[in-house]
Amino acid sequence: MSIVNQLQIGVLKSLASLYEQTFSEKDFQINQTKPEFEGDYTVVLFSLVKTLRLSPDAIGNQLGEKLVTDYPEIFTSFNIIKGFLNLTVTDNYWITLLNKNYADSCFGKKALTGKKVMVEYSSPNTNKPLHLGHLRNNFLGWSVAEILKANGQEVIKSCIVNDRGIHICKSMIAWQWYANDATPQSTNTKGDHLVGAYYVKFNDVYKEQVAALMADGKTKEAAEKEAPIMKATQQMLVDWEEGKPEVMELWKTMNSWVYAGFDTTYQKIGSDFDKTYYESNTYLLGKDIVQQGLDKKVFFKKEDGSIWIDLTADGLDEKIVQRKDGTSVYITQDIGLALQKYEQFNIDQSIYVIGNEQNYHMKVLQLICKKLGMPNAENIFHLSYGMVELTSGKMKSREGTVVDADELVDEMIATSQKLTEELGKVKDFTAEELKDLYDIIGLGAMKFYLLRVDPKKTMVFNPEESIDFHGFTGPFVQYTHARIKSILRKELGNGESSNSTNEFKSPLLPLEKAVIIQLEQYPTALEVACEEHNPSVIANYVFNLAKTFNSFYTEHSIGNAETIEKKYLRLQLAAMTANIIKSGMQLMGIRVPERM
């Protein structure tokens, strides 16, 4: 149990016995004591003043006295300043905590709770390569899944691939018309990039054709409909739905190129999935549900035969769920897939990592599922994250301002190589070790950069800032880990552990205590990150821990500590810091090097 929890319980019990009244945790607040005051944790007394009709100082004195008397193993002294009760925790409490947990690589992680969750993320389109926005999605989804696992939940990572539809046909047509049978092999191009290039080509040609038709006096609408390349694309979509062999053949071939490209990228960035859904398999799902919905009168049919749901009573509008020609729309298959996920995996919660541009869509989806009486409709959770913008503004594929994922990854790794070579600290590494180190640092920097911001918020991607490896960055934290490991290697050799001892006579120094207090808060950080589905909590925590440790490190020597007891204490402190840094970084998909 955390020190704050213990303090909470202690205060509640003390209040009850002192004043014969029952209180709840909401009646007072517990904060960490500000550095300018003496003490470790502070109880804010103001809110008790009214109910107890006593001055803050009187309450503070009685409460402080009671706590120090009843919990001598936890609290050693107290002081009251302007209505704040500052409590000092005993050195023994901190030292015992350290002694018990310093070697535990699972510190803070929870036992299985039995809760089963699916996290759907990534969800690429097969007509273009991954970009910066996908990276935020991938890192976020992966990390949230790991954070849930660390909190005792069973997690299934899933991905839905948007591999069909008009946009896919666009790149297919453009390839057919202009590629001269170019393949990834023949052009030495990554498959997803090759296909993406023809998607761009489509748009260029389409724009030209529309302009030409408009020059001939057509209206914009007419020109957009009549552009030959668009007509061909629409025909191709019809052919695809009819399963025309040549079209299917081309579709399969081009998709296989894209998947090969995606696999390379996913492997590089460390994304993986337990279950992959393909829209080409799921797009017909939900049709029978539409029928059931009609029978239940959740849906209604318009004169033209299209099927709708009326959500005006819920403050939304009418939504179509099936076109008049009987084909399904986007949301129809989503309903079907939502149900299938529950049926296949018997999950308690279904998390969708999708951009906030789809807030409305997801709201509608959940509402429809509820109205259909689907089990667990309440437990559909949209983890809505903000867009990534550039310093110059929004990314727009049409204007070529999209930051390509592969290029960015390569650049980050190249930067880490350059910097590592300049510093020249690992000259004895083999070529293989070096390559691995560059990956660890480059990818670590990138993941940390994208995960350190609250996912809900729109964030700005600044290229220069992203390749800065100082300050609030992944490499800073990795570096702290590497330095600790270096000391542990030197002082303990291989595998040997520091002697455990409880016999500390000299008091904890402020910086020693500051580090241990931070270490103690890791489990709480994990809980908060889980509740909020927010990896930035971990990023901030781990950064602050590293910072605190670095201050301690510059001020006090571990190897040449004043006494042998101090040395062991500091070795434990360093070891636990390294363990937690490693654990926290792992939850963000970031590896930490032994040396750098």
Add this chain to the structure above:
RNA sequence: GACUUGGUAGCUCAGCUGGAUAGAGCAUCAGCCUUCUAAGCUGAGGGUCAUUGGUUCGAAUCCAAUCCAGGUCACCA
């Protein structure tokens, strides 16, 4: 226009279930490598927490209004 999210230092972000003098990083300036890795540490300057009003012992935090910015409001996905 309706709904929704945001506005904190020059820039990027924490803090938001109300609490002590609003914090980091970057950038700027001044220091620290004969002692465990300087991708580090110490210090300085830099704020009308968008604006106005309200709630109260106390507001960046809660409420209301206003201004500004993003997103959505498709028989696209």
